[in-house]
Amino acid sequence: MSEMDSNIAYLVLEDGTVFQGVGVGKTGTTSGEIAFNTGMTGYQEIFSDPSYFGQIVIMTTSHIGNYGIHPEEIESDSIKVAGIVCKKFSKVDSRTSSEMTLQEYLVRDGKMGVSDIDTRALVRHIREKGAMNAVISNEIKDVEKLKAMAKEVPSMQGMELASFVSTKSVFDTPGTQPSVKVALLDVGVKLSIIRCLNERGCDVRVFPHDTKADEILSWNPDGIMLSNGPGDPSAMPLVVEQVKALVDSNIPLFGICLGHQLLALSQGLSTEKMFNGHRGINHPIKNLLTGKCEITSQNHGFVVSQESLKGNANMEMTHVHLNDQTVAGIQHKSKPVFSVQYHPEASAGPHDSRYLFDQFVALIKEHKNQPVA
């Protein structure tokens, strides 16, 4: 018997489009917004990235699983994606430091996926029709039932998801040469962000998503980091309120991805859902302050509205996405506050933007040396 008919799995889109493939991971059914990532490396980092919480991720590269799972190349303690869709799923791995195969990793975390799909046709479909929800299953063979389920999946728009992936309690991660205290508001943080701060000598205290600004400020941080995370920022008014208070404290603040969007909302900007998000490790960004370009890692389905930036008293654009001219970075006109839509911590992705962490730490140090006004 061929591998095809031994484990049939279906992918059903909200609009009723059906793809048949082969089930991978555990046996089950899962749903979520479907999104494609064009990175050719980094499946492990992507699957464990909390920003993908609730999403079914299509990997466009031909093969995944080839180099297995490395115990340290993770962005959180478990797989965060709802499910995966791919072309070729490698059951064997070849890296000496791999501790398990991707199949074992999926099963360990109770996740499933569909392989052997015409991912290119699927991406072209989504490219034309826009972001949508989907169901994948390797247990339910009744396609009509799956279609009905796909229609029931709640829209990502207006969905708050940070609370599902944020830490429940405060924890500390010491820097290499502690001299700087950074408070990190965890709305779905990737471990690499903490690592990047630690490597630069920052002591990082991670606060749950629903921490009040007062509580954070009472720790007397030298800098504040707003993390990445999943979901629609406009569904997080309480967090936005706290971010506003944090900005008002005049402490240097750096926001990444969802953190960037929360900062924007706190300063009177608006965000909007994109027709198709940016997900990949080859996104071109231009730094408008220096004129230099950087290849960045991106993962976002919402974006800060360019329109709302016009005439805003507080914020200005610092980085632009070169493919579609969307807002990729902003800074406060008078406060040591800035943020980017992309992922300077990379993982997966190029390290071109890690200078932003240096910039943040330099800002903190500069600010510390200044007499308090």
Added chain:
Amino acid sequence: MPRDTSIRSVLIIGSGPIVIGQACEFDYAGSQAARSLREEGIEVTLINSNPATIMTDPVMADNVYLLPLETESIEEILKKHDIDAVLPTMGGQTALNLCIKCDEMGLWEEYGVKLIGVDIAAIDITENREEFRLLMERIGVPMARQATAKSFLEGKEVAQDFGYPLCIRSSYTLGGAGAAFVHTPEEFEVSLTRGLHLSPIHEVMIDKALLGWKEFELELLRDKNDNVVIICSIENFDPMGIHTGDSITVAPAMTLSDSTYQRMRDMAIKMMRAIGDFAGGCNVQFAVSPDDAEDIYAIEINPRVSRSSALASKATGYPIAKIASKLAIGYNLDELDNQITKTTSAYFEPTLDYVIVKIPRWNFDKFQGADRELGLQMKSVGEVMGIGRSFQEALQKACQSLEVGRNGLGADGKELRDQAAILHSLRRPSWNRLFHIYDAIKLGIPFRTIHEITKIDLWFLKQIEELILLEGEISKFDVSNISRDLLFEAKQKGYADRQIAHLLKCLESEVYNRRDELKINRVYKLVDTCAAEFEAMTPYYYSTFDEENESIKSDKKKIVVLGSGPNRIGQGIEFDYCCVHGVLAAKECGYETIMINCNPETVSTDFDTADKLYFEPVFWEHIFDIIRHEDPVGVIVQLGGQTALKLAEKLERYGIKILGTSYRALDLAEDRGSFSSLLESNNIPFPKFGVVESAEQALELSDDLGFPLLVRPSYVLGGQKMKIVINREDLETHVVNILHDLPGNKILLDHFLDGAIEAEADAICDGKDVYILGIMQHIEPAGIHSGDSFGVLPPYNLGDLIMAQIEEQVKTIAVALETVGLINIQFAIKDDVVYVIEANPRASRTVPFIAKAYREPYVNYATKLMLGEAKVKDFNFKPHKEGYAIKIPVFSYEKFPNVNKELGPEMKSTGEAIRFIKDLKDPYFRKIYSERNLYLSK
């Protein structure tokens, strides 16, 4: 920064004749560069001594100089034209070396020429291995232990210090010439002597060998603003130890984690920034330790367009040479568009949703006595690329593209089952190691053993194992009961119908019909740089078996041009030149043009050339499916060499129209018996000959024909296995030999016209009228393959009577064969009689040469005849006839030190150069003419 407006006129230096290590990828690069610069309104001047290139076509540049790549030629050009800048990065190491020579002479400075695309310091440091190592040390990029030696003694000391195995290379050479891998002091001494001798500065570099480390390459582009992008990552299937030009390579990298890849990316960028401050392209090679540490060591960096960047351009769709040229004149990457999508930025890193596999093509059969083992020195003469949705599919398609008598990897009954022979081949890799890895797995040799010997990553080995398991499954069925799923899986994994037929023990056509019935049809996907994230505007397709077909058939009238596949001796860049011109001519006549080819080094596979490019094996099944999908009015087979021509029979059988000369005529010309009858009935002399199928018959026939005899198999290329024998014993040996390698072949025996003069003519014909493009006289006497002979256009000492005979015979034969298109005829002249040796009703190697020498678009004319869009009398021929043009054969013997360099009927040259002379008093002509006597005295 926008473009530098002070640059109004640019000189591009080509790479000269094709040699091993420097092939037609530089024609592709040079053509792209010329086009890219002219788009900007820049006056382009080109120099290249290779006439068979597209880049030296008058349509490509404003001023073309077919001159030797020497400083004198450069100075001549600089005197004549007001050149603002020179771009030396498109012509390989040859161009860089010439650029350095001119710089040392102060030419650039004297004529106020700016160097763009690279700087002298960068060229110097990357070629000076000692300096380079020190630089890498300074920037913290690790390398294998290295030392340079300028003398034998110094070398010996290094060896003692490092211990074996070692790698030894000579400085400032091409394609790893003089490089060797040594395990013992004896081997070391031989290599050291040769390496010192080969290096123009008498220096060798000795490295501690990183045996079995994984090997990777990155292709980089950088602009004036210091923005850098990685265009492609390439993984070598064959680990360290085999020259990357001789390695099977895969893109994107298959076994590299993001963390290791990003470390490598950081190192590559750091290296490019360290070697100089220039805008252009770089190729960087790395070794990665196959253990937990995954240490990354730099191997080398090339600050220019390379063979790998041509591959990377075809692999990703990102035209590196085109963009690098724009960067050289000042543009920044973020100011340019992605050439594929036209809407997104050129500043980005391409992402692939398919896999490409490149397999080199070797020609060891041409080099009797050559050491066939692969190592640090490149030995392949060409390459193919397969594109698929998986590694397995790409691998199978690449194997189908090779034209080595296989139908893919495995499943053709040709596997080796001798364990000792297989193990030997794994240890001592040659052209067939890939096939023997398959055989080893199939035979059940443990994975561990195969991996230990070859060090090939287990992931790759497992992919091959999966194929073998699948074959086992398939073999359980026959064509009537195999399931759709299983057949679909086999097709998805790249199996050709022929391979499946072998497994199901049925005919290829039965498999084809079965899958047609089950609706398992090829679909076509786009190479679009962005994994479908954005809409693409370029028609660059590959086939696969999947759900959606993206190649929409238009309702325009269209034609297909079949390409010539991988470069090899006897079939090289000349045919790509012809294919490109065929495409352009058909476009001119209003046809939609479809190109099919699998050679990544070529201009024909540039997505800018044809209206639609199918990057597919020139293999029947793929061609037939494309034809079925596109429904063209016809197919041009005359331009793609023997590769395309040999498909004519099947096209005819399937009722597909062959444009131009009919299959019947093509076959008649190839069939010695019928062709001789044709000559006889037209009173044209030819050497006495006969056809035999056994040694017995050969001996019998030899009594009749008389020695010396020219013995050759039919339907072969470039004089393969052709030999002159002088006695019965030699005859017997050779015939047995041929039949061993080519069972069932009809062998031709010709009476050899000893001491005859050889000449050849190319002509075009519309079936009625004939126009002779040119007649070339060889300098060497008959017996030397025409491809290896010096040729002079027009003839230098053939009398009027002879010329008249030749002209008359060309006309008679062309019309008798009902030629529509091109024809090449070879002659031997003895005692004032002109004998016809053979006629090839197709484009020949000499057509581009004549077109360049006479400055006329002959392939364009020929194509219009094939299409029936014009008659010979419609053309206004105005050949520029001034003095003589000499065709100079170029060999790559330095790659094969032990090979017999004596020329004979089997072709050995890899390329050619053109040299114009005013008259026969020219010293160069006199020199080569005097050498002719050497042959006569033999």
